[in-house]
Amino acid sequence: MSQFEAVLLLGMGVITFAIRYTLFAVGHRVRFSPLVQQALGYVPVAVLTAIIVPAVVMPDGNSLQLTLDNAYLVGGVVAVLIAAFSRNLLLTIFGSMLVFFLWRWWLAG
């Protein structure tokens, strides 16, 4: 393992742990205002949607691909539909991955 790798691992590990631990460590001394508490409720939806949407509509990271040639888009739409109607996580993951891989296979064939 190179020195670059060692510093990288140490740095990423320390930064990530510090982010996750700081509030737990000082927890009993911090009180959030109602506004902050309200805002926290929206964080997971906002962050995860911000990760998903570009991955689905521009999978190559360069340009929008709003076409049926884009298996990520087709699979993503199917995932939203299954999740909305079933509210079942396992079914959403399995169903949309199946559609995604079948679609890719069909596109390639």
Next chain:
Amino acid sequence: MSAKTSALLCGARDTVPMLIGATPFGVIFGTLAVASGLSLPATLLMSALVFAGSAQFIAVSLIASGAGLVVLLLTTFIVNLRHALYSASLMSHVSHLSQRWKIPLAFWLTDESFAVVQRHYLDPQIPLENKHWYYLGSCLAMYGNWFLCTLVGALLGNALPGMAGWGLDFAMVATFTGIVVPLLRTRPMLLAAVVAGLVALVAYDLPWKLGLMLAALCGVSAGVLAERWSAAASVREVGNESV
């Protein structure tokens, strides 16, 4: 079986759907890491010491593009900043625990365990007493699975160099969609998602994944403003009816 053990197993069991999404994600991480020039020990240690899927993924793609340490560490910080908000949400539930518990529970806090554990903490039917064992069970399942998947991916990546192009990264989309969509029960929540998604696209080209943080910030602000506005509107409505 003691109540603690059963809480632990229950936490692991409720995390199984998340494991199914994380498995291809972990495998593709291992594959991509090796393909982008990270050594096998460094790949495995990254999963063991950092344990943050999306940050690891992005780090590996940055390494492949020849990024330096400062950019890599700054990106890790930005991409993982959302975990501070997860720990803020869980903070009040773990404040009674000793540091001996808080340190590992913080280290193992991921999107997936957060989604599972927060639901459990919010269930008033279950007493608080053993909920940290449930939390631990969820974490151990995710951690063990993540490490194994990284190992499998790194070994496969060495054997089958073309695997990085198979599209296994769709597993992340599937998992995160399955987490987000059931949360979209109110109009402010839906608005937060729409705004975050649109800003993420528009701001995608900003350096160091800053677009992601900007999108999150705009989404949260939109949700909060919409909630306050609709609360104010319903107060006015009630006022009018009583006249």
